[in-house]
Amino acid sequence: MSVIAEIIDILEYKVEKLFAKTKSLEQNNQELKNDLVKAATLIESQALEIENLKKQYETLKMAHSLLGSDENKRDTKLKINSLIRDIDYCIAQLSD
Numbered sequence: 432m433s434v435i436a437e438i439i440d441i442l443e444y445k446v447e448k449l450f451a452k453t454k455s456l457e458q459n460n461q462e463l464k465n466d467l468v469k470a471a472t473l474i475e476s477q478a479l480e481i482e483n484l485k486k487q488y489e490t491l492k493m494a495h496s497l498l499g500s501d502e503n504k505r506d507t508k509l510k511i512n513s514l515i516r517d518i519d520y521c522i523a524q525l526s527d
């Protein structure tokens with residue numbers, strides 16, 4: 432009987448250890464999920480910031496070329512022509 436009792440004690444010890452390990456892994460998993468959500472939020476905010484900076488860059492580039500810079504003059508002319516076409520289209524739509 433004492434051999435069976437020892438086996439049961441060992442088994443109980445291993446089960447308790449297994450439960451503790453499982454709880455530890457669940458906590459670690461939850462922390463990793465939280466970190467993942469934080470990282471995704473950070474990536475999204477950085478992507479929005481990049482888009483805003485790109486728009487600002489394009490605006491500054493156009494303003495710089497309008498001030499008399501020869502750089503990007505062609506792009507500015509194309510953009511102005513595009514805006515004029517859009518305005519003409521809107522006027523045509525309103526006329527109908």
